[in-house]
Amino acid sequence: MSDKFIKGFSKLSKEGKIEWVAEHYFNNADEGKALLEKYWHPDAKTQKLHDEFIENTITNFYLPFGVAPNFKINDEVYALPMAIEESSVVAAAAKSASFWYERGGFKTEVVSTKKVGHVHFVYYGDYNKLWEFFNDIKARFYEDTAHITANMRKRGGGILDLMLIDKNFEEPNYYQIKATFETVDSMGANFINTCLEEFAQTLQREIAASNLFTEEEKNIQIIMCILSNYTPECLVRAEVSCPVEFLATDGVSAEEFVQKFERAVHVARIEPYRATTHNKGIMNGIDAVVIATGNDFRAIESACHTYAARSGQYRSLTDCSVKDGIFRFWIEVPLALGTVGGLTSLHPVVKLAHEMLGNPSAKELMGIVAVSGLAQNFGALRALVTTGIQRGHMKMHLLNVLNQLEATDDEKKQMVAHFKDKVPHYNEIVTAFCNLRGVASVEDLKK
Ligand code: MEV
Numbered sequence: 001m002s003d004k005f006i007k008g009f010s011k012l013s014k015e016g017k018i019e020w021v022a023e024h025y026f027n028n029a030d031e032g033k034a035l036l037e038k039y040w041h042p043d044a045k046t047q048k049l050h051d052e053f054i055e056n057t058i059t060n061f062y063l064p065f066g067v068a069p070n071f072k073i074n075d076e077v078y079a080l081p082m083a084i085e086e087s088s089v090v091a092a093a094a095k096s097a098s099f100w101y102e103r104g105g106f107k108t109e110v111v112s113t114k115k116v117g118h119v120h121f122v123y124y125g126d127y128n129k130l131w132e133f134f135n136d137i138k139a140r141f142y143e144d145t146a147h148i149t150a151n152m153r154k155r156g157g158g159i160l161d162l163m164l165i166d167k168n169f170e171e172p173n174y175y176q177i178k179a180t181f182e183t184v185d186s187m188g189a190n191f192i193n194t195c196l197e198e199f200a201q202t203l204q205r206e207i208a209a210s211n212l213f214t215e216e217e218k219n220i221q222i223i224m225c226i227l228s229n230y231t232p233e234c235l236v237r238a239e240v241s242c243p244v245e246f247l248a249t250d251g252v253s254a255e256e257f258v259q260k261f262e263r264a265v266h267v268a269r270i271e272p273y274r275a276t277t278h279n280k281g282i283m284n285g286i287d288a289v290v291i292a293t294g295n296d297f298r299a300i301e302s303a304c305h306t307y308a309a310r311s312g313q314y315r316s317l318t319d320c321s322v323k324d325g326i327f328r329f330w331i332e333v334p335l336a337l338g339t340v341g342g343l344t345s346l347h348p349v350v351k352l353a354h355e356m357l358g359n360p361s362a363k364e365l366m367g368i369v370a371v372s373g374l375a376q377n378f379g380a381l382r383a384l385v386t387t388g389i390q391r392g393h394m395k396m397h398l399l400n401v402l403n404q405l406e407a408t409d410d411e412k413k414q415m416v417a418h419f420k421d422k423v424p425h426y427n428e429i430v431t432a433f434c435n436l437r438g439v440a441s442v443e444d445l446k447k
Contacts, residue, residue, distance in 0.1 A: 010055055018058050035059075049346065065292060065349060067356075068093035072105025073238075073371050080372055081353035082288035087396030089284045092379035093372060099382075103242040106374065108367030111235040114160060115336055117192040117227035119177040119200045125217035127166050130175070133213075134164040137206045141177075144202045145195045152191060157182040159195065174223075177203065180233075185362040187295065187338030189227055196225035229299040230306045231334040236363075238370035239330035240378070247327060250386040258327055260385035261320065265329075268316035275316050278377065279308055282317050282331065285376025289369045293357070294343030294350035300369075303334045318377050331374040335366045394424045401429045405445060411436060 004024050012020060018033055026032030036059040041047040051057040068090050069079040080097075082090050100106060123130055141162055142149075149158045161180040168174060177199055181192050200222045207218050247261075248254040268278035283304065287297045308317050320329040339362050343350050354360070357368060383389050398419055402412050411433070418432055430442055439445055 014051065014058065017056060021058060046348070049348075053343070053346075063291070065353075066090035066288075068097055068372075068375075070094065070097040070101050071368075071371060071375070072097075072101045073368060074108060075105065076358075077101075078358075078368060079356060080289055080368065081292035081356050082285075082372070083292040084284065084288035086284060087400055088393050089288060089376065091396060092383075092392065093285055093288075093375050096375035096379040096382075100240050100375070100378075103240070103246055106238055106240055106371045108236060108238045108370060110363045110366055111237055111332070112233045113182060113363065113366075114233040115181045115183055115188055115192060115227065115231055116233070117179050117181065117196045117225070119179075119196055119203065119225045120223040121175055121177075121200070121203070122173045122221040122223060123175050123217065124173055124219065125213065127168060127175075129212065129217075131164055131166075133207070133210065134177075134203075137202075138162055140206060141199050141202050145198045148191070148194050148198060152183065152186075155184045157184040157188075162199070183338075185339045186341045187299075187336060187362075189296075189299075190341075192227040193225065196227070200225050229302050229336070231303050231336040232307055232310065233334075234303075234336045234366075235332060235334050236366040236370045237330060237332045238367060238374045239328060240374065241326055241328040244322060244325050244327050249382060252386050257382075257385065258322055261329075261381055262322060264381050264385050265316060265318060265320045269319070270315075272314040275308065275314050278316050278318075278380075279304070281380040282333075282373040282377045285372035285374075286333070286335075286369055289372045290337070292350070292353045293337070293339075293365060293369075294347050294353070295337050300335060300337075303336065307334050318374060329374065329378060331370055331377070333370055333373060335369050337362050337365045337369060339365050390423050395419070398424045398429060401426060402433070405430070405433055405442075407433065 006020060009017065009020065018036060022029035022033050039059045039062065041050065041060065047060075050060055063083045063085055066082045066084070067079050068082055071078040071080055080093060082093065084090065142159060145159065152158050158181070159179060160182055163178045165176040165178050167176060177196075179192075179196060179199065181188060181195070183191055204220060204222065207213055207220055210218075244258050245254050247257050249257050252260075265278075268275045283301060286300060286304070290297045290300050304317060305314070308314050317333055318329065318331045320327065322328075338344060339354060339360055344354060345351070357365070360368060380389065383392055398415065399412065401424075402415055407415065414436060415429070415433060418436075419429070422428075424432075434441060434445065437445060439447075
């Protein structure tokens, strides 16, 4: 057995875990350990909080927390908290926000807030018999979960619907209880999964106690009980609109800009290669706010991509139109977000992000996050169809390269001035930096 295999790693102390990882996986154990320590929070209580978010924590992994101001959303003005590592995302968000601030701002509408979960099970018998039985005992599912749903019902949520679904034609003997929930301001994953596991027990118990079923039919097998992260009925729409003539931009006439913009959106509707990149840009905006507000960006990502493929082809999540001289640009996305529970009440910076947004309800946050995606997409498309994307990107990238080269603040200032009107590519940055330092090559910089 490899000496890199370990049993009982999780039972080691934090120091023990660090020692073991350093010894087996770091090139220089002391340097590695010093780095881990450097990233610990100086306040032991805060560090412990972070340690306990997950298992086997050995340090923290920082992401920049930026702010994109000037978002006018439904006539309120917001500064969006964004946690993201990609340079230019926050700058692009802020630029789009200011652009639309002067053109009426963003409007949002929550279309619906339903979430879904399933008990997936196998039944060897007649579907119609099961269907009748399921409907006869439906009230039991609600009764048996009453203690779980009590608080949620007080807040206006709970179980909305229960259905038996026949999947036998796709997978032999496979059926589902499909449950629909309203979870109000919580994301609701734990609530939904707890209810589903209770439904499974009710189903098994009621069938076993019934004399309508043969012994074989009674032998149902629960495969799993789990919420679905696909939430097409937890949907929000965000939109901007203005007269076409207000859209002249970066030396391009309003008509030409709108015509190219429309074409770019349509390309992303019909061409999956482009749609994937187009939606990636949207997720730059969505994920950054989702992470800053302590929500589950993996769940949001998977829901958005499934939604983008709902027609059978992967397509753009945004769309636009021009009618009677009015340009409209909108996004429709499934966003199952929470503003209470989970990380939202634990992580101090997440709490601050919610405070910055005025402690929004889940519905309000859905609108804000959708706007962030729309604004990001507008910024990307605006750059793509006018100046090209590299100008903005490389400007931000310039600082990353300069940091790699360990430039001082003063050198950074001089380099930014040097590249003011140019697109700075890596080699050009290195050459200009070497010239500034008066050395011949990168190797000389290290001497
Ligand atoms: C880069 O992170 C995102 C873009 O590629 C999005 C797009 O092409 O629409 C700029």
